[in-house]
Amino acid sequence: MTPNRVLPALALLALGLLWGLDLGAIQPNRIVPGTGHGLLSALGWPGAGLVTAVLVSIGALALAPLRHRYAIILVLVSLALALLPLAPELLASRHLPADAPYARSSLGAGFWCLLFLLCLMLVEAMGRLNAGRWLQLALLLFVAGSWLLLLQRDGLESLSLMREYNARPDKFSQALWTHLALAFGAVAISAVMAFALALKMIRTPGWQRPILGAVSFLQTIPSLAVFGLLIAPLSALSNAFPFLQSLGIRGIGWAPALLALIAYSLLPMVRNTFVALTEVPESLADAGRGMGMNERQLFLRLKLPLALPVMIEGVRITAIQAVGLTAVAALIGAGGFGAFIFQGLGQAAMDLVLLGALPTVALALAADALLTMLANSLRPAPLAS
């Protein structure tokens, strides 16, 4: 049983950052920078001691020759992650002035570093335990559930992020729906288009180079440029055909955003679909045909099931990319979480930036996790044992 060097290294790094950086800050109002609070000042001796003890014991356990050390570490790390929101709550209760209605608490670099390093520890421990996807899902639900519960409490109301959210819950949910509709609408449309294009490329090999060339050309152009380049032709179109205007198609807004997102999504989608369908070994198709399958049966029973995981992988890449690009599309007035980001940047209101950026990241991670799981569950045949 070799000692694990990764976890102690991570724990040591976490301890250094945690004691060196600010865990959070108290601001008198939205714009004025606040006063930072380190670990000790934020949590007091008992809290700081507990956090330190947990990190030290994770590092020590990793070095100890215990049989179930990774399981114990996994439990410790997940508990620490699940209870992490208690730290800013404690900070607020200790330092927030009672008579200042605009005062707010915010999260500091120390908190983010701790969150990041705890996640790394979780990844490492799960990797060593060879955790299956159900355990991963269960832990994820446990941590997310505990966060939701803790955020419901009053203690975190002063958190700047919550303040920003509570100031505009309607706008937030509208941004969420816009973001989802744009990103996943683009993914769905491009999936259908890519499927058709890939089939065309298979039937007529002469089309392979032009189609792949065109979609990878589109992918090379930076998003801001594509959004920008679409404005002039689309506004010209909508000026020329008024009925387009009544549909909401203008130089700015959702129409150019959706078009650009589709254009971007085509490359990974077409490439994966094409590769997946053509990589089905010819010997298998030959066997199927020789047994009396017609081309339709071959496609539905052999090629499609074998290609599906790779195609879903294409959808995964595309979905992550589309979630990120939708945020950029806010620059041309498409809405979504990007609107909070750029509005916040314009007003120098960092908490508004966070309110846009964090959900964007969360959406991308969720899409990644869900589609990875879907692809894995569609891979029915286990590899040779």
Added chain:
Amino acid sequence: MRLWFSPLLLLTLLIGLSTAMPVLEPLFQWLQPDKQSVVYERESFLFLLQNHLTLVLVSAAVGTMLAVAGGIFATRPAGRDFLPLVNQVASIGQTFPPVAVLALAVPALGFGEAPIIVALILYGLLPILRNTLAGLEGISPAVTEAARGMGMSPLQVLVRAELPLAGRVILAGIRTSVTINIATAAIGSTIGARTLGDPVIAGLVNGNTAYVLQGAILIGLLALTTDSLFEALERAWERRFTPQFAN
């Protein structure tokens, strides 16, 4: 020589357009008759191009060094323990949208070029790291074993066998990274960096389509130039390191 033709052509076009944009004023006037100013003049395009490129090049250079060093460390016996974690981080990290990384850098580092450089380095490092690991791990053990068996030191094995063999994959990672960073640096205009994104943002704010167009065309050209440059580099690398069989 034919290899370098298209990057050179695109580069000439890029620099030419950046210098001679005011000459095209009548064209933009025709496109946008209702505006007084139709050519972006707050900064010269050449300056913006230069600044944009500097940001990307600095972050690519630093990112490449960090990523290749990290990749080499994680594949040596001393760093093997870290390999699974580094692998996971490289792939999960790429899930983060670049614009969100950029936005998150601002609260930590403030406005200006510092957060951009840091965001570009951190984000650009991931594809390079991933490809370095894939390239080094993809080398057949027979090759490294043979090299060691012939009496090469570990350093010689790395420099003479592993890096040349993994080079093309690493180069492809740098290409991905630079492509993403050109796009991210353009968005960096919103947090106070002077890049070719400036005219686009200014145009969007003022409803001036001509500005948007000028910025967008130059950003697109920059991306295409860089991409074709990498295409040529990859081909050249292939010629240099892939044996040509005599017929």
Added chain:
Amino acid sequence: MIELKNVTRRFGKAVAVDHINLRIETGEVCVLVGSSGCGKSTTLRMINRLLPHTEGEILVDGEDITGMNPEQLRLNMGYVIQGTGLFPHWTVARNIAMVPELLKWPKERIDARVEELMTLLDLDPATHAGKYPQQLSGGQAQRVGVARALAADPNILLMDEPFGALDAITRDNLQMELLRIQKQVRKTTVFVTHDIDEALKLATRIAVMDQGRIVQHDTPENILRNPASEFVENLVGKQDRGLKLMSLRPVRQLMTAVSDAGRPDPGVESVGEDDSVRLALSVMVWQSASSVPVVNGKGEQTGVISRDRILQDGA
């Protein structure tokens, strides 16, 4: 019965199969043998119309296959290829059930048939039915391949180098298995191989192919005794022929019968009636004996075979 009349296949200008005539009787095993590129696989793939023929006629049971629906034609022909071609996303049972499923058999009948075939091919249904092809050894996978081909009880079996990718011992086992099964089911079989020993072992008739033509079509024994050309002579091995003929011959043909049916003393090496003469000779050479007892399936001695007799009449 399969008949090829003046069949030609061209790929562009290259002629892969050149005006061949071949008649394969019902229930016989016809082995097409030749070096790679001689057109043997092409010939096989024309029979189930995976490749169309350029000229000539191919008749199955008297009917021209060009007029038939290709899928219907293939459903009635088992097909086994090198590397098995098993579907990796289907279990062993589902792979075997492929053709019955295409033919829309009722589920109970399919299940019963799958179990029957797995037993026939010496695969335990309980342990192997739910496995995926990647979890099987090469030999087991090819057994599944053969079972799949036999599933809907086709009249014809087409086998394209089915054992080519297996190791020598596994290949030998599967050849014996195929002979055993063929005795039971009597399929009209077309078998392609480049291995002349495999051809001699399995064939009732061998068609030797070279450069798209059939240079000789005859029984294994006649191919060995009267090679039609130098090419065939080199293929079967000029000086090796005596031993090869001996391997075709069962001991029964050269033994002297012994009336009192006792058992040979334990410790004395014996050979079976159906073993080859070559094996008997090998035993005698090894033991420096001039004769060896012959036993029947029950282990009772039925005769004796002598070295002199073999040297006289063995080939």
